[in-house]
Amino acid sequence: MTMQANPTKGEIIDLEKSYWDAMKSKDGGRTAELSAKTSLVTGAKGVMSIPKSKMSKMTEEGNWTLESYEFDDVEVTTPLPDLAIIAYTVKQRVKMDGKATTLYVADSSTWVRGSEGWECHAHSETLIADKH
16 A cells, blocks of 8 residues: 655645635535535534535525635645645635625634545634734
């Protein structure tokens, strides 16, 4: 069995951006593909355990649109060749129920590389209160 090399910081950033791009285009198939069998998510609505089978529907439905996003302060750690954790701040322009707003948040994701490729197993988002 050949050991895979640790992913580069750029590879993990690209992986995270591909998830955001799928959310922006409401591509539920892609978000489901990038999600683990069950993903843990924390944020303003508390803690959720989201099965891969529901990720597609959650991406495609709802009264929200991600209009743009911009990463900053990106940090990546790869404690094992098949495990990567990314943390960053993101400025996101969203429209919820027809109302546009800009949010400044700190996010992190835990990615695991398995037989199906990289999958996000956990994601958290925290609103940054002092950004305007």
